[in-house]
Amino acid sequence: MLDRAPLLKVADLQAWYGESHVLHGVDIEINEGETVTLLGRNGAGKTTTLRSIIGIVRKRTGTISLRGTDLLKLSPHRVATQGIGYVPEERGIFATLTVEENLMLPPQVAEGGMPVDEIYRLFPNLLERKTSPGTKLSGGEQQMLAMARILRTGARLILLDEPTEGLAPVIVQRIGEIIQTLKTTGFTVLLVEQNFRFASKLADRHYVMEDGKVVDHFTSGELDQKVDSLHKYLGV
């Protein structure tokens, strides 16, 4: 399965916040069209890994390459234009922008993004509330908005950081359906999740992080053998 050149290759990634050394060697490979999760306890370094890939965390060593392009060399605003969409932890909806302005904010990075009317058909609430301030939406609606604005850009690799955090079960289910749709339409998704039940239904493969390192890796098929060690890793 990993014999093709991966779409995204992260190797021996180390990262720092100022003097504090947070990632100590992260190795992840994702093939085109795969959905892969990054699991791990609070503080394991999942968010930092995504922030290092998209270029928000600047102090990094190792390899991050997308289709062979070295992302470490790019200035921060050039990473997204390689075709990556980032849906941050806590959603990152802008309070001083309307729903519509939030939706239209990220520039297009490739052809083939989802047209706005299709987005509004998929998320009718966003159309209804399009002139209200972004943060006046409910948590679930904000998460939809954070995902919708990335679908617009034409990015084919999506980094999703805990999209279900703090949301009601119906919304979680809805987000699951959206990710499933992304998967069937050929998007590549790197999904950070604490909710392992949710992740296991969607993803092809899983990486487990602990203390800033990837410590385990398995496919969804291998899940049953892994349940015990997973409980240990995730502390559940």
Add this chain to the structure above:
Amino acid sequence: MLELLGISPIQLYGQLVLGLINGSFYALLSLGLAVIFGMLNVINFAHGALYMLGAFVAFFALDLLGLNYWAALVIVPLVLALVGVVIERTMLRRLYQLDHLYGLLLTFGIALMLEGVFRHYYGSSGIPYAPPPELVGPLNLGFMILPIYRGWVIAASLVLCLFTWYIIERTRLGALLRAATENPSLVQAFGINVPLMLTLTYAGGVALAGFAGVLAAPIYQVNPAMGSNLIIVVFAVVVVGGMGSIMGAIVTGYALGILEGLTKVFYPPASAIVIFVVMAVVLLVRPAGLFGREA
């Protein structure tokens, strides 16, 4: 009623207009300060000196190149924008990671140097700058006679303030600016060149100050001290309006100008301090400013 207080309507209208004129400059300058602070987190103490520089560039353009007032209105903001680009790229940029205080100290230093240089060559008396012939003469408003140039200053600053407000609050460029003010690293992660936006924002704010300088030249003359006289009041305006708010800066600018004018009519001795009294009260009652978002 006015007669009872011993105040003539002419005097009242006259001070109202003066207040509006002063308010026009308060609004233009505090608007630039608010935008720069919002995006760059820099308290631009050089704003007054750059306004003064705008007036001097207009004077040089006329004196050395024979470029008239109308040409100056276009050229000066462009020249000042360029000055802003140089200041931001070579100096301010290095301070973003540090405390607000460093940006304030740097721009304070720039202000002192600019003012010092012009004071050295031009002393502290003003150089007259004639208003354009098209705008000389009286404008009869029915209830009072207004010099055309003063009417023009009020109208021009109002239009420019509203235009700036429109750009920031209603356009895509403005949405990018607002978003980058809230969360620059996320906007950058979406593929926007935020450092370039910071440069352009500073240049834009400084260009506004330059435009105000040209507007001011025929009224207050071209004077090395004109910026430092104004900037302290403008900071008070920004504090009263609230640092984060564009409309707040505009409305507060005009309102405090008018308040100052009215104070001159009703109780002249207080007119020099009324704005600072308002500032003190606002700081006590609503520290984030009248239009500011509570942190």
